[in-house]
Amino acid sequence: MQQHSRYIDLTTDYGFKRIFGRETNKDLLMSFLNELFQGRKVIKDLVYNKNEHSGDIPEQGAVIFDLTCTADDDSQFIIEVQRRHQELFKQRTIYYGAKLISDQAPKGHRSDWGYDITEVYVIAIMDGFHFSDKPDYLHDICLCHRKTGEIFYDKLGFIYLELLNFNKPEEQLTTDLERWLFVLKNMAKLDKLSPYLRKPIFEKLFSIAEYTRLNKEEKDMYDVSLKRKWDEYSLLTSAETRGIRQGLQQGLEQGLEQGIQQGIQQGIEQGRLNTLKENARNMLNRGFNVQLISEVLGLSVDEIKSLMN
Known part of the structure; x- marks a missing residue:
């Protein structure tokens, strides 16, 4: 029988949708989003739009939420929340934002429209992959003047959250944004509500x-x-890429075509093994049992147990 942590993993697609995707729980999503905006926008209500759309091709993955939000000044704006990694991730988020703007245009020729565009924000929650090589966990992006940094247009924004870069322990949490990031990243590792999270919204x-x-x-x-998430981890990690580069360098130094091919193959295999072991350590840290990890990742029980030493 599989053993599970007490709390579900909020960084899985199903876990995130179950907690934040229900009308009865929209106060949770509003609280989280308001902390992300850090006072620039204050959401007093939101509506889950039914047109949750996928990418143009199946492997792009789906947008998790398509939301229409009402601010405290009664203005409305649109938010898309994404989680799953996609190739050319940055470009695709920009495409989604541009599409949300384009879709506001009335059908047919309307000379009286006047380009009255509703504000649009794309929020990407990244767990298991990086957005950039910088150590920041929050990237708040807008259109600005390249030379002066002055904001050019403030009604289109992109917020990227890199959970891998958020490493604060619970005793050092000082803001509700930090508390939200902590529970998003660590929920499945916890066995009770921490005293540092004693607030009605987290209760x-x-x-x-x-x-x-x-x-x-x-x-x-x-x-x-959950299994799909760990499969994604196996594909997204850079260990294979590093292994390929090391293998290519080894082959080039040998100066033989056969050496190059062997070096590349060895790098791929070593990178894949490193990836699986890294994922196994993460799963052990999250409380998964050895047998389940073996079934999900294909490593032997002995290989996994050796990582516990």
């Missing part, structure tokens, strides 16, 4: 995020989503 979060609250069908869906 509600912890009360509804317990794995035992899922029915059998929901548990099956969650398990599939």
Whole structure:
């Protein structure tokens, strides 16, 4: 029987949608989004749009939420929340933002429209892959003057969250944004509500995020989503890339075509093994049992146990 952590992993697609994608829980999503905007926008209500759309091709993955938000000044703006990694990730988020603007144009020729564009924001939550080589965990992007940095247009924005770069322990959390990032990244590792998170919004979060609250069908869906997440980790890590480069360099130094090919292949194989071991360590740290890790990643039980030393 598989062992699960007490709380579901919020960085899985299913876990994120279950907690934040229900009308009864929209106060959780509003709280999280308001912390991301850090006072620039204050959401007093939001509507989950039904046109949750996928990319132009299946492997692009899907937008998690398409939202229409109402600010405290009664203005409205649109938010898309994305989680899954895609190739050319930055370009695709810009495409989604531009598409949300383009879709506002009335159908047919309307000379009286006047380009009255609603504000648009794209929010990307990245777990398991990096947006840039900088150590920042929050990238708040807007259109600005290249020379002076003066904001050129403030109604189109992109917020990228790199959870891999957020490493604060719970005792050092000072803001609600930090608390949200901590629970997003570490929920599946926790076994109780920490004293550092004792606020009504987080008490509600912890009360509804317990794995035992899922029915059998929901548990099956969650398990599939969890396995998909670890499969994505295996594909996204840079260990294989580093291995290929090392193998290519080794082959070039040997000066033989055969040596190049062998070096590349050795680098790929070593990179893949390093990736699997890195993922196994992460799963061990999150409380998964050895047998489950073996089934998901294809490593032997002995290989996994050796990582525990």
